[in-house]
Amino acid sequence: MDRSTTQFDKYTKIWSGPRPASFFDVDCSIGKILFAFMRNHPNSICQISDTEGTALTNGEAITFAIRIAQQLKAMGLKQDDVVGIMGTNTTYLMPVLLGCLLNGTPFHAVSPWQDEGTIKHLFSITRPKLIFCDGKCFQRLSIIARILKSHVYTLKDHRLGMPRVEDLLEPTRAELYYVPETLLLGGDHTVAILCTSGTTGPPKAVCISNSACLFDFGFVTGQDVLLSFSTIDWSAGMFNMLFSCCHGSTRIIPDRPYTPEYMIQLVEKYKVTLLTVVPQQVASLLKIPKTSAQKLRSIKHLLFAGGHCLVATLKKMQSFLHGSGILRNAYGLTEVGTMVSYNYDTQSKPTSVGRLMANIRVKIVDSSGELQGPKGLGEILCHNGQPWSGYVGNPQATAEMRDSAGWYHTGDVGYFDEDHHLHIVERKKDMLKYLGMMYYPHEVEEVIGQMPDVAEVCVFGIFRETEGDAAAASVVLRSGSKLDPKHVEQYVRKNVSVQFKHLHGGVQFVPQLAKSANGKVNRQAVKAAYLRDATQS
Known part of the structure; x- marks a missing residue:
């Protein structure tokens, strides 16, 4: 990835990221791509569950996924149906998600910690025919599942008499000849539905297209070990899973609540090289005496996203890392489906969220509607050149987020500096x-x-x-x-x-x-x- 090609057009007052040649055919199913890679590298370990003490190779994971995809098809689930997901990071969650991608059936991931009212609200929107959940979550979703007549399978903490995910993993003869489904809508097809954070109102169900999942995260390699405490309902959780499957990396999944002590333990135990956190987790790491440069020596990339991190906190965190360029910041929107900008240089630009990602355009618009140049403050509008199916069942909110010309109205206020680095000042509503x-x-x-x-x-x-x-x-x-x-x-x-x-x-x-x-x-x-x-x- 060329880190220096963010350009500003002084006539249109629009900043543009690099425009590299596409590595993938955007109409090719992400399921097909992962299927091919994982079948061709069957012995690579793609996932380790620290809590359950399990490990999955690519071969095992894609075989489980094929069996689940076959079962989904046998149940009559098509590409315009939805599978609900409500689980923590456990062994069989990834095969379930891969099975959905292979069958072309979108999955709607809801946080396993949501309250009953929010669960009912979200699943009432997407109306999943089948729901996978942790057994401990079942009580909170049982009413809406009964109303929707959704079949429910447990992923862990199984309940007596209830179907479990292992019931779908029996070998079949046909699995040897399995071919992933072709997406009827190609790159525009919705493959996942994630949720907004709900900090400014009830969470909304966000469509993620197939084409939004097809990007190459340049610095991730097959030698990397990834760790994030994000569950699959957040974009960081989903994309970490895709990286591990597509780049041959090993993903560590913790099925325990986050604590800074536990994160340090996992980094040291598994020699984590790519750690993805939210700003509050950076701050909490600095609160405990166990944090040290020795314990974090394996980290090559420490990426934080999802909000501000205080400059004083960044400087302190940098003192525990082995070299410059390790601590990085990203800015993105779930609605865009990927990152908008990425900062490789938090040491000299600690308040910036970096330069624009590939194929992203941004303009800054002040309160009077005037376009701003460098250092001009206003709302950040971004464009990724891709179609978006919007918020499921909420056309008004969809129109407010993305206008008729395809510009996303982020609600964030910011500016570009003279080096074309983007800075976020605050949420417009704050x-x-x-x-x-x-x-x-x-x-x-x-x-x-x-x-x-x-x-x-x-x-x-x-x-x-x-x-x-x-x-x-x-x-x-x-x-x-x-x-x-x-x-x-x-x-x-x-x-x-x-x-x-x-x-x-x-x-x-x-x-x-x-x-x-x-x-x-x-x-x-x-x-x-x-x-x-x-x-x-």
Whole structure:
């Protein structure tokens, strides 16, 4: 991948990423591609489950997938049906997903930690005919499964009398001659349905096309060992699976809740080379004494995505890594189906999300609709040149996200610097106004994050009728800290020159910040907890 070819057209005021020759035929099923690669490299280990103590070779995984695909076809599931998935990272989850890809039947992945109401909402949209779930999730989805008359198979924690995934894995004679299904819609065919994070409202069901899955992640090789705690309902979880299958890498799957101690243990045990995390996991790694350069010495690529990481946190994390260029940042949208930009240079550009990925175009539009040039601030609109089937069952939200010309309205505010690096300032909806002056929570978070005793921070506005949104902060302290809330307020007053960005709403210390199912800080939930605690005190 050429890292230096992001270009700016001063006449159209549009930035463009490189346009390499396509490695794949976009109309060729991702299932067919994975089928061919995995059958040709049968002995490579593609997955290790640390929790269950299992390992799958390419040959074993694709054989299980073929059997599941045959069963799906025998059940009458076609390319316009949906298979529901609600499970953690366990042994047979990958073969189930591969089986769906081979049969051309889209899978709708929902977080196994979602509440019953959200599960009902999401599966009511896509109406899956068949659902695979962990046994512990069944109680929460049983009502909607009964309403939809969906057949349910358990992936683990099996329940007495219920079908289990192993029931679909019996050998067949026909598997030796199996041929993956051809996609009727080619590259435009929806192969997966993922969920938005739900931080700005109920989660939406996002269509992911076949063509969106066909990209070559240049630096991933067959010698790499991948680790991510993301489940399959988040794009990082799905694409890590595709990388391991398509590039011959080994993916480590943990079926235990994330803790920084457990992540360090896995990195050291399996000599992980590519670690994918969310910003909050970077911060939590720095909170524990076990983190050291020695324990992280195997890491060649540490990629974080899904939000801001404080500059002070990045600098500290870099001190534990063996060399420059290892700590990287990415920016993307589930709706786009891949990354928009990628930053190989977090040392010299720590606030940037990098240069544009291949075949991505971006323009910056201010509040009056004017296109901006370098350093001009506005909403980020991006274009990937591909069709998008939108949010399932939600044409209004689809039209709001992507306009008639194919531009995605991200809702993120940012700018390009003079080196064509993209910078994200804040979510458009998170913008606050105090005493008539606008500001973004992230600006204040960066200042608070410079305090050595601060591990994590979330800033939000407390509305007051006569003043507007007074900045308030929930702060997670490092172990052993003796910091007082007034110290944080004083630090902000000293280091922020403008009064309207000071913490007029107060400071609260909390043991942890509320997060959505995919690990992103849920600003609204943090604010709600702050207000609730303030009322009770």
